Each structure stands twice: as structure tokens, then as C-alpha cells.
Amino acid sequence: MVTGASGGLGEAISVELARRGADLVLTARRRELLVDLAARTGGEVVVADLADRLDVDRLTEEALGCDVLVLNAGVGNDGPIREATSDGADLVIDVNLRAPIQMALAFVQHALDERRRAAVVTVGSLSGIVATPNTRMYNATKFGLRGFTLSLHQDLLDTPVHASLVAPGFIRDAGMFADNDIDLPPGVRTKSPQDVADAVVRAITVGGAEVFVAPPELRAAAKFSGLLPGLSASLQRRLGVAEKTSGR
Ligand SMILES: NC(=O)c1ccc[n+]([C@@H]2O[C@H](COP(=O)([O-])OP(=O)(O)OC[C@H]3O[C@@H](n4cnc5c(N)ncnc54)[C@H](OP(=O)(O)O)[C@@H]3O)[C@@H](O)[C@H]2O)c1
Numbered sequence: 444m445v446t447g448a449s450g451g452l453g454e455a456i457s458v459e460l461a462r463r464g465a466d467l468v469l470t471a472r473r474r475e476l477l478v479d480l481a482a483r484t485g486g487e488v489v490v491a492d493l494a495d496r497l498d499v500d501r502l503t504e505e506a507l508g509c510d511v512l513v514l515n516a517g518v519g520n521d522g523p524i525r526e527a528t529s530d531g532a533d534l535v536i537d538v539n540l541r542a543p544i545q546m547a548l549a550f551v552q553h554a555l556d557e558r559r560r561a562a563v564v565t566v567g568s569l570s571g572i573v574a575t576p577n578t579r580m581y582n583a584t585k586f587g588l589r590g591f592t593l594s595l596h597q598d599l600l601d602t603p604v605h606a607s608l609v610a611p612g613f614i615r616d617a618g619m620f621a622d623n624d625i626d627l628p629p630g631v632r633t634k635s636p637q638d639v640a641d642a643v644v645r646a647i648t649v650g651g652a653e654v655f656v657a658p659p660e661l662r663a664a665a666k667f668s669g670l671l672p673g674l675s676a677s678l679q680r681r682l683g684v685a686e687k688t689s690g691r
């Protein structure tokens with residue numbers, strides 16, 4: 444099962460998994476896009492809104508029949524602090540954190556009960572390591588998803604089930620970063636949706652706690668920023684990051 448399969452990175456992940464012979468369950472809210480994709484990849488379409496708890500319960504039941512769960516769906520609709528609302532915060536928590544946690548826990552427990560091999564992959568972000576201005580709920584949920592997945596990874600060591608986090612940096616051509624048309628500082632390199640799909644395949648087949656999809660220099664900068672958030676904030680201020688992210 445791939446969540447957020449209706450576009451962006453989820454579509455690329457689904458196409459790659461189908462190419463490798465997976466029988467897919469494709470899920471998101473936009474039925475027409477899922478039906479179009481299913482015509483290319485085969486598989487079942489399940490329309491569900493991850494902000495709707497009844498839909499998440501239904502989707503979780505559906506996921507129990509799968510061998511692999513790719514929790515890719517995500518939203519990033521932050522913006523200037525004075526425009527923030529608690530409803531907006533709830534939506535990001537529901538989609539990026541609550542739904543994937545509910546689905547992953549039920550999926551893993553079911554596979555352990557059945558003593559069968561299974562893999563759960565969550566799609567995080569470098570925003571799970573480094574905070575930027577105007578992205579507070581996206582950061583909050585991606586930090587949280589990273590902590591959840593890395594702990595779950597340890598809980599599952601020595602079992603036939605594994606959990607891995609795939610953490611993309613800036614992805615060109617498709618997905619929320621490409622759609623937002625944000626200018627990157629000079630020299631910052633991007634990766635492709637296919638790179639993300641390949642990383643998901645690696646996470647499913649090899650396991651490992653965390654698979655990054657970012658050039659080495661960006662990965663290093665993210666880790667450094669995570670260790671020294673004050674210095675990172677000063678550098679980002681000099682680079683004018685707040686102006687670039689204020690329209691998200
Ligand atoms: N693109 C990047 O550069 C980048 C970088 C780092 C991490 N990521 C992560 O990669 C994942 C995929 O992002 P993307 O770039 O492909 O974004 P995207 O193009 O905006 O796609 C998001 C997907 O999530 C689904 N979704 C959104 N809200 C939903 C809801 N309430 N219920 C069910 N599905 C919902 C959307 O489908 P519907 O609208 O049809 O529901 C869509 O398929 C996200 O977790 C994101 O945080 C992306």
C-alpha cells in the first residue's frame with residue numbers, strides 16, 4: 444500500500460514498485476488521479492482522507508492485508524506565524540503524524556502476530572532534522588515521524604518485520620517542493636522523484652534505519668544544523684530563507 448499515491452513522489456514510488464512486480468493498493472483523496480495511475484500500474488484504488496478518523500480506521504484495516512506499507516502522504520501548509528490556526532495545526536498533525544502512526548502500529552502488530560515478513564517505510568524529510576522559518580507544523584510532524592520510525596526500527600530488530608525512514612531533501616520535477624517554485628540558494632543540489640522511489644525500494648529490500656535522498660553536502664548541512672539550531676537560524680537569516688518560505 445502506498446499512501447499519497449495520487450501525485451508527486453507517491454506516484455513515482457508506485458510506478459517503480461509496480462515495475463518491480465508489486466500488487467499495489469493506491470490511496471489518497473483524489474479518485475480520478477488514482478484511477479489513472481492504476482490504469483498504468485495495476486492494483487486497487489482506495490479513496491481515503493487521512494484527516495478523517497473513520498477513513499483512517501478503514502484504511503488501516505485494508506493495510507493489514509499488505510506485505511509492505513509506504514506511508515508517503517504529507518502536507519506542508521504552514522506560513523507566517525500570525526496566520527497560524529489550531530485547525531491548520533491539527534490537519535498537519537493528523538495527516539503527517541497521527542494517521543501514519545496508527546497505520547504503522549496496527550500493520551506491524553498484525554505482521555508480528557502472523558510471524559511473517561513485512562516492511563513499513565515512512566517518508567520523512569530533512570525537515571525532520573533541521574527547522575526552517577514558516578514551516579513549524581511541517582517541522583514538528585517530520586521531527587516526530589523521524590523519532591517514531593527510528594524507535595520502531597529498534598523495536599523490530601530481530602523480528603521478521605522492519606521499519607525504515609526515507610528522508611528526502613529538495614526534490615525537483617514533481618511534488619510539493621517543485622510545485623512551490625521556491626528558489627534555492629546557489630549551489631544547493633536537488634534529487635529526482637526516481638531517486639526517492641529507488642530509496643523506498645532500498646528501504647523495503649535492505650531495511651536500515653534511515654535512507655537519505657539528498658546530496659552529501661546537503662545531508663551534512665542538515666545534520667550540522669540539527670546539532671546547532673541557533674547557528675543554523677543565523678545562517679538561514681543571512682540567506683533570506685524566511686522570505687522564500689513565507690508564501691507556503
Ligand atoms: N517533494 C519534496 O521535495 C519533498 C521533500 C521532502 C519530503 N517530502 C515528503 O514526501 C511525501 C510526498 O510529498 P510530495 O512532494 O509528493 O507532495 P504532494 O505532491 O503534495 O503529494 C502529497 C500526497 O499526499 C496526499 N495527501 C495530502 N493530504 C491528504 C489527506 N488529507 N488524505 C490523504 N492523502 C493526502 C495527496 O493526495 P490527495 O490530494 O489526492 O489526497 C498527494 O498524493 C510527503 O510526506 C512530503 O513531506 C517531499
